[in-house]
Amino acid sequence: xxxxxxxxxxxxxxxxxxxxxxxxxxxxxxxxxxxxxxxxxxxxxxxxxxxxxxxxxxxxxxxxxxxxxxxxxxxxxxxxxxxxxxxxxxxxxxxxxxxxxxxxxxxxxxxxxxxxxxxxxxxxxxxxxxxxxxxxxxxxxxxxxxxxxxxxxxxxxxxxxxxxxxxxxxxxxxxxxxxxxxxxxxxxxxxxxxxxxxxxxxxxxxxxxxxxxxxxxxxxxxxxxxxxxxxxxxxxxxxxxxxxxxxxxxxxxxxxxxxxxxxxxxxxxxxxxx
Amino acid sequence: xxxxxxxxxxxxxxxxxxxxxxxxxxxxxxxxxxxxxxxxxxxxxxxxxxxxxxxxxxxxxxxxxxxxxxxxxxxxxxxxxxxxxxxxxxxxxxxxxxxxxxxxxxxxxxxxxxxxxxxxxxxxxxxxxxxxxxxxxxxxxxxxxxxxxxxxxxxxxxxxxxxxxxxxxxxxxxxxxxxxxxxxxxxxxxxxxxxxxxxxxxxxxxxxxxxxxxxxxxxxxxxxxxxxxxxxxxxxxxxxxxxxxxxxxxxxxxxxxxxxxxxxxxxxxxxxxx
Numbered sequence: 388x389x390x391x392x393x394x395x396x397x398x399x400x401x402x403x404x405x406x407x408x409x410x411x412x413x414x415x416x417x418x419x420x421x422x423x424x425x426x427x428x429x430x431x432x433x434x435x436x437x438x439x440x441x442x443x444x445x446x447x448x449x450x451x452x453x454x455x456x457x458x459x460x461x462x463x464x465x466x467x468x469x470x471x472x473x474x475x476x477x478x479x480x481x482x483x484x485x486x487x488x489x490x491x492x493x494x495x496x497x498x499x500x501x502x503x504x505x506x507x508x509x510x511x512x513x514x515x516x517x518x519x520x521x522x523x524x525x526x527x528x529x530x531x532x533x534x535x536x537x538x539x540x541x542x543x544x545x546x547x548x549x550x551x552x553x554x555x556x557x558x559x560x561x562x563x564x565x566x567x568x569x570x571x572x573x574x575x576x577x578x579x580x581x582x583x584x585x586x587x588x589x590x591x592x593x594x595x596x597x598x599x600x601x602x603x604x605x606x607x608x609x610x611x612x613x614x615x616x617x618x619x620x621x622x623x624x625x626x627x628x629x630x631x632x633x634x635x636x637x638x639x640x641x642x643x644x645x646x647x648x649x650x651x652x653x654x655x656x657x658x659x660x661x
Numbered sequence: 662x663x664x665x666x667x668x669x670x671x672x673x674x675x676x677x678x679x680x681x682x683x684x685x686x687x688x689x690x691x692x693x694x695x696x697x698x699x700x701x702x703x704x705x706x707x708x709x710x711x712x713x714x715x716x717x718x719x720x721x722x723x724x725x726x727x728x729x730x731x732x733x734x735x736x737x738x739x740x741x742x743x744x745x746x747x748x749x750x751x752x753x754x755x756x757x758x759x760x761x762x763x764x765x766x767x768x769x770x771x772x773x774x775x776x777x778x779x780x781x782x783x784x785x786x787x788x789x790x791x792x793x794x795x796x797x798x799x800x801x802x803x804x805x806x807x808x809x810x811x812x813x814x815x816x817x818x819x820x821x822x823x824x825x826x827x828x829x830x831x832x833x834x835x836x837x838x839x840x841x842x843x844x845x846x847x848x849x850x851x852x853x854x855x856x857x858x859x860x861x862x863x864x865x866x867x868x869x870x871x872x873x874x875x876x877x878x879x880x881x882x883x884x885x886x887x888x889x890x891x892x893x894x895x896x897x898x899x900x901x902x903x904x905x906x907x908x909x910x911x912x913x914x915x916x917x918x919x920x921x922x923x924x925x926x927x928x929x930x931x932x933x934x935x
Contacts, residue, residue: 394705394717394751394809406685406702408730415676428680456682460734461922470918644744648735648926 409433411459416529420521421489426482427451427526430459431534432466432475444476444539444659445530447522447563449490449548451480454647458543461655473659477534481526487511489518490547492554492583495576499611515551519559527562541597541658543567545647549600550580553619556596557587565597567654569647570605573615581615584622593629599654601636603646608639683707685733690803694795695763700756701725701800704733705808706740706749718750718813718933719804721796721837723764723822725754728921732817735929747933751808755800761785763792764821766828766857769850773885789825790832797836815871815932817841819921823874824854827893830870831861839871839932843924844879844917847889855889858896867903873928875910877920882913 411430418425428451432443448458458478465472483489487509494513498504530536542563544552549571556566557580573581588594600619605612620635634657638646685704692699702725706717722732732752739746757763761783768787772778804810816837818826823845830840831854847855862868874893879886894909908931912920 394708402689404687404689406687406704408682408685411680411682413678413680415678430680456734457738460730464731464922465919467918472919644741645739645746648738649923652922 409459409463411455414529414533416525418521418525420517420525421484423484425484425521425526428455428478428480428482429530429534430455430462430478430480432477433463434475438475441475442535442537444474444537444541445534446476446478446541446543446655447527448478448480449483449542449544449551450486450546451482454545454651455480455482457648458651458655461652465652465655465659472656476659477530477536479526479530485511485514486547488514490544490551491515491575492550493576493579495579497576499572499574501577515554516558518551519555519562523559523562539564541565541567543569543651543654544571545569546572546643547575550575553580553584553600556598557583560594560596563596565658566599567651567658568598568600569650569654570602570612570643571600571616571619572612573619574611578615578618581618581622584619588622588626588628590626591629592626595630596632597658598623598631598633599636599650599657600633601638601646601650601654603638603641603643603650605643612643613637683733683737685729688803688807690799692795692799694791694799695758697758699758699795699800702729702752702754702756703804703808704729704736704752704754706751707737708749712749715749716809716811718748718811718815719808720750720752720815720817720929721801722752722754723757723816723818723825724760724820725756728819728925729754729756731922732925732929735926739926739929739933746930750933751804751810753800753804759785759788760821762788764818764825765789765849766824767850767853769853771850773846773848775851789828792825793829793833793836797833801836813838815839815841817843817925817928818845819843820846820917821849824849827854827858827874830872831857834868834870837870840873841925841928841932842872842874843921843928844876844886845874845890845893846886847893848885852889852892855892855896858893862896862900862902864900865903866900869904870906871932872897872905872907873910873924873931874907875912875920875924875928877912877915877917877924879917886917887911 466475488511491512492515496509540563549568552566552568602616740749762785765786766789770783814837823842826840826842876890
């Protein structure tokens with residue numbers, strides 16, 4: 388007799404149906420840029436008759452396999468009529484195929500402490516520009532042609548996804564209107580992105596964006612994570628940019644894997660505040 | 662030609678599947694106690710081979726139509742192997758049929774300010790004892806016989822659900838091990854439950870429970886909501902109870918409908934801390 392992992396015995400209950408979540412979709416597209424098939428998860432808001440002619444902002448979310456359900460849930464709850472903290476939005480979750488390849492801006496095998504990584508895990512690093520090309524020339528056009536999207540778009544990520552979001556803001560400033568970077572791995576390649584931020588953003592210039600960045604307790608307030616975020620925050624603040632709406636938050640009670648839970652909630656409310 | 666509310670145009674995309682959430686169930690049972698059919702939503706954890714012989718604690722959640730998806734999402738994420746903030750749990754969401762009837766402990770038509778309510782909305786109030794009987798004699802036995810449950814059970818609610826949770830702790834102290842009361846409506850019936858707490862709980866006695874209660878910004882720090890929570894907290898603290906593990910949290914940046922989002926996250930981690 389085979390063993391089954393079911394939680395339910397289902398011996399007696401008669402009237403059992405499947406719970407109906409607001410349906411989300413999995414769309415598979417072939418990316419010529421990446422030369423592979425990619426799945427994306429799409430969560431659309433529940434509509435009512437007042438939404439007839441409306442179009443919706445889109446949140447593009449990296450690490451879709453980790454945070455798509457959480458963000459979909461927040462998007463639904465925060466846009467309820469009796470909460471009304473954010474407008475209805477479309478969430479596009481992008482699960483990884485080769486995470487290190489897609490979500491790092493440079494080829495590097497240095498660890499966070501500057502020492503050479505010998506595990507081979509960073510061998511394929513440095514493909515973020517190609518990944519951003521996939522978004523720009525394939526994914527975003529497909530979403531815009533298939534769903535009732537507004538032009539307003541946000542790019543959100545955690546850890547390596549966080550540096551991808553910042554890298555995109557610096558290198559393709561016209562792709563998105565808002566950026567969320569949760570505990571970005573600024574240590575990558577000897578703080579490559581902090582240097583790029585210093586170099587690419589001109590003091591006193593206009594950067595018509597909304598930007599949320601944060602970190603949790605990733606080794607305490609003396610950790611490289613925390614210090615790098617403070618450094619990024621100083622650079623942004625010192626630049627005295629025009630029309631940039633930004634917020635830095637520190638979550639000392641959250642670890643690296645729980646900071647997305649509280650930070651995405653704050654980030655959605657900051658980025659999409661009415 | 663009929664108008665459709667679809668967010669998607671679906672003109673071109675070819676490979677579209679439905680996103681597969683971890684399946685939750687809707688079980689319909691006939692309650693003799695309440696003399697009506699009741700639906701309950703059940704979310705079971707994702708299992709792996711190490712869970713073969715395990716049984717799971719159960720969270721019974723009032724206002725299932727509002728917070729079941731959020732709590733299911735938190736339960737899944739917080740129990741991931743790389744987060745490991747809480748154990749895997751079963752979430753049982755109880756959507757309302759007649760909310761005021763089921764979730765108020767006494768028959769009253771007084772408003773929060775003590776004035777008589779003339780809208781008729783509290784006409785059916787006072788059925789919480791019958792609702793608790795439904796849980797005790799029908800719902801909990803069904804869940805225990807149909808799913809791989811542990812004995813450890815938690816009762817959670819918001820607003821009227823919050824006073825139902827506290828009322829259950831006071832009047833049926835053996836039904837649950839943990840209680841969550843998010844912004845409980847202690848104003849109900851001239852602070853009936855604060856008086857009952859004072860009366861029922863004996864100073865210095867043993868109350869082997871875990872208890873989380875909180876409020877948000879429901880009219881500021883001088884509001885009846887906030888003052889009632891402080892009063893409840895003083896009563897509990899002054900009783901110097903043995904074996905009671907309790908926490909009071911105040912969320913001044915959250916309104917009545919957003920406090921559940923942050924508070925349930927903290928509550929799950931407090932109640933199920935490892």
